Amino acid sequence: MKIAVLSGKGGTGKTIVAASLAASLSESQYVDCDVEEPNGALFLNPEIIETTPVNVLVPKVDESRCDGCGACAKACRFNAIAVVKKKVLIFPEICHHCGACVIACPQNAISEVQREIGVVETDRNGRFLQGRLNIGEPITIPIIHKLKQSVREDKINIFDCSPGASCTVVQTIDGCDYCILVTEPTPFGMHDLKIAVSLVRKVGMPFGVVLNKAMAGDKTIQTYCKNEKIVVLMEIPFLREIAENYSKGILPVKMDKAWEGKFVRMFSSIVGGIEL
């Protein structure tokens, strides 16, 4: 079973929810798909035993064959190849690894070489998996794919998605069974929740909302969910104590056993509500 945790906006507490849920379920695997800024490890303290590079294929030109015709540059839709004065310049960082230039080259002068853009790391007992993008690299999708290939199928996979609602999130939630949308009761949270809701509705995935930093007296998110017939799975109150523990890397489930029960119950209600 696969559950994705997402939020339109960063900083709403997505990682708290994903990591707490994973920590509360004994048969779970936490998967950090926020490869630009992975944080789950700071809360779950896994013992990483294996680091695997994520490689992509980028073009390499055999200059003895290249006649500088420029067909590769014309074929590349990502401006990753330029031909200047009959010399081929390759910008590997912005290459999308599609191979179009290889097909286009009439001289068969282009081959492909491996290039590392990040890593995938796992712990000893398969409870933790994370991806990390190397600094200065723009493209994350190949790391997401690698993570999804590396999950333990025998466990409940909890995917901690990147913030936003772009293609990265779409790739992460593809093939999941359920989405948890984390939000907070501010106009920003509301605005970004609506974006996240349109995303999960567009891909047709069952979902529910967790309201973090809930404040007594503010019911805007609850009212919105009620009108939209969206289930509110849990409310985590806005407490300085939770915020302080969070700052130290301590999850609510670690400071108070009662939270563990709440996450387990939330999981049961999710399982009860979906058809697998």
Added chain:
Amino acid sequence: MKQVVFISGKGGTGKSTVVASLSLLVKNKIIADCDVDAPNLHLLIKGERLHSDDYFGAELAVIDSTKCVSCGICRDICRFDAISEKIEIKPMKCEGCGACVLACPQAAISMIDLKIGETYVDQTQRGTFSHALLDIGADGSGKLVTEVKENLFAFLNGEDWALIDGSPGIGCSVIASITGADAVVAVCEPTRSGQSDLERVLGVARHFGIPAFVCINKYDLNLEITAEIKEFCEKNGIPLIGKIPFEPAIVKALQLLQTPVEAGIKNIVGEIENIWSRLQIQLGTVK
């Protein structure tokens, strides 16, 4: 004109609040929101629409079924698993690379432009404001960010500053946000995760050779980590130009769509003013 980009590693650190406040304090500037994935600044900065446009920043393969003979060559060469067994394009997977167009012996595939978002330029009392919204699930946020900045500069009219709310993360959209910037200000929170995010995003600024400055929001939430961040900045020669205290009144103000400036939260406004003067001193625009 100097371009200052506010970044945060992760969203939700108070970056937009700082930018919106500065938009009321700094004179003679233009403003942009480069968080095209989940833009928020327009909620705090209202104005009159000068310009709005669909943005076509991606392409999609389409197969002409009258020409296709189902040989399957395109499916085999597509690296993104975007062509089904039945030789149909899966739009959510297609990267728009055009490899299939080159490979198809029947010339049955062509590429069409794909709208990936909308761009807006508003005239506000605080200055011209450029922003955008990426379509749900779309690819190409980096390109859309570049478009937001181009739109902004197209309306440049002798202003001294461009205040830019950057995007979260360290990938394509952040790189596009900070390209060409004179300075980046990283707004972070004193948490273990905030600290890790900060170090990574400062790494990106260093990688691209852009001068970086740090501002800690809610610094008193964890004084120990605040001290560690300060030490990290000193060690790496990155000026720490501000420490904003934890202030519940900010949340209340934001709920009314007000910045701390409009809500008159004096201690916060004072520190944001300090941040701006320290930045100007660092950039050498004032003595």
